[in-house]
Amino acid sequence: MHVPDGFIDAPTSAAAGALAAGAIAVSLRGARKELDERTAPLAGLVAAFIFAVQMLNFPVAAGTSGHLLGGALAAILVGPYTGVLCVSVVLLMQGVLFADGGLTALGVNITTMALVTTVVAYGLFRGLVKVLPRTRRTVTVASFAAALVSVPAAALAFTALYAVGGTTDVSLTKVATAMVGVHVLIGLGEATITALTVGAVIAVRPDLVYGARGLTQRLKLRVDGELVDAPAAAPEPVAARSPRRVWIAGLAASLVLAGFVSFYASADPDGLEKVAADHGIDEKAEDHGLADSPLADYGVRxxxxxxxxxxxxxxxxxxxxxxxxxxxxxxVRRRRTADASPTTTSV
Known part of the structure; x- marks a missing residue:
């Protein structure tokens, strides 16, 4: 769903860029509260994993493929503010190194693929875990639903931007219908990947999943015929447990996916590319400014x-x-530590 240059006019792209810059600024501040000495390196791993999985286009309909967007996955694993930053880092690397997603459209891509997906997914996720039983399975189920909804939400966001600043005269109703329709199918793939990944991490290190914090269900005891909360158990000493094994396993999986499994990904155009070709959105598409870079189109020159x-x-x-x-x-973590350090004044 990477928007190339030329789909959206310059004023709208600039406005989306300003919105994206503001979202990143807010996220940098918010991420200070989400990151600690264990989760900071894991956030970098989440970005790398999203990059790897985005290379794995999967077929969703005749002649159409889809790929992970990653906003829901990042928000649930490392927090919503950090999640926005994770996907933004991925989009920046893809645009600059691999000529994937236009340079002038970077703000559009961050707005739709990082900001909208993360906000929608995490808002729905938090709502679900509040009303469903407080168990680890709830986190997985809520992850599936949140990821599923986040993808067509991103498609609608693109349609709205195109309605304001699209460079071709096409039927917005047809574009919206086509975009949402195909991205609901892509959302099913996104939801499956997100739920499987979150479930796998919860199975081995639930303490590392941001969305699972505080979801332990209190045990009930029957006293004189009435159910009462059991005394809270002492918290597990997770602070001393290193996430190194999870980090190594995640990095190894990312390298295998990007370096080997990606060769078998679908070569069909993704949802946006297919809709753009079918409805004439791509009539004024422009070549990427870094199309001649050594790694353009995910290949080594x-x-x-x-x-x-x-x-x-x-x-x-x-x-x-x-x-x-x-x-x-x-x-970001070091800035949080610096802000929290007591200051001394001389008298």
Missing amino acids: DVDDTRLSGGLAGVLGVGVTVVAGTGVFWA
Whole structure:
């Protein structure tokens, strides 16, 4: 669903860029409360994992594919503010290194794929976990529903931006219907990936899942015929448990997905590309400003073997994204520590 240059006019792209910049600024402040010494490196890993899985286009209809957007997954694993930053880092790496998503459309892509998906998904997720039984299974079920809804929400956001600043004269009703229809199908894939990933992390380290914090259900005891809350158990000493194993396993999975499994991804156009071609949205699409970059189109220049070229590009992308993401989140974490440090004054 990466919007290329030329789909949206300059004023609307600039307005979306300003909105995206504001969202990132707010997220940088909010992420200070979400990140600690254990979760900061994991946030970088989440960004790298989203990058890897986005390379795995899956078929959703005849001649159409879809891929993970990642907003719901990031928000539930590391928090909504950090989630916006995770997806934004991925989109920046894709646009600059791989010529995927227009440079002038970066604000549009961050608004639709990072901001809208995260806000919608996490809002629905929190609502569901409040009304459903407070169990780990609830987190997985709520993750599925939140991810499912977040994808057509992003499609509607793009349609709204196109209604304001689209560069071609097309039927907005037809565009909205087509976008939502295909992205509901893509949302099913997004929901499945999100639920499986969240469920896998909860199974081994529930303390590392932001959306699962505080969801332990109190035990009930029957006293004199009445059910009363059992005394709260002492909290597990999770602070001393290193997330290293989870980090290594997640990085290994990301490298395998991007470096090997991506070769078998669907070559069909994704939902936006298909709708754009069918309805003439792409009539004024522009070539990417970095179309000649060494890693453009997820291949390494001068490497003739297609499988090797794509695999190397995927591995490089995961590596760059995990380094960039981890650097950003450690900086945010250090800023939180600095803000919390007591200041001394001389008299």
